[in-house]
Amino acid sequence: MKPAATAKVTLLLNCAPSSSGVKGIFSRTRTKGPNEQKLLEEDGCSANDFVASHITEATIIISFLTECFNKVPLKAMVPIPPVWEAPEQDAGLQKPLKIATKKKTKREREGKKRREEKRREEKRREEKRREEKRREEKRREEKRREEKEKKDKRKRKG
Incomplete structure (x- = not known):
């Protein structure tokens, strides 16, 4: 990963408010102190245009952080603020994870059919x-x- 993206990862980890997890990723107020401002300036962007110009890199950062957090997708944990709207190509990221199930x-399968048939037969007998x-x-x-x-x-006769 290039140094600028690494700097942003550090920035995001520093700026994320502890109460809301990593919700601050797309927040417009980036600067918390001199270190964070320095990181932004090293990367060549101001605090306010971070969201507008770095959404793609932020997506990369999300996937990078996802790997760091034991493969737990951040989109599942963090509600994205309504300020940010996902571009068309990112629509796939919001699909729920498919849980792999073992094929029977x-x-x-035949055992299940036999059990169902027995149940039906028992109902017929009961009826x-x-x-x-x-x-x-x-x-x-x-x-x-x-x-x-x-x-x-x-009685009538008798």
């Missing part, structure tokens, strides 16, 4: 049992009614 083997119970209950109810009617007829 044929045996695992048949319920239906059979309903029919049986109807038959009993019908028999009770017939018995009651027979008794009523006998």
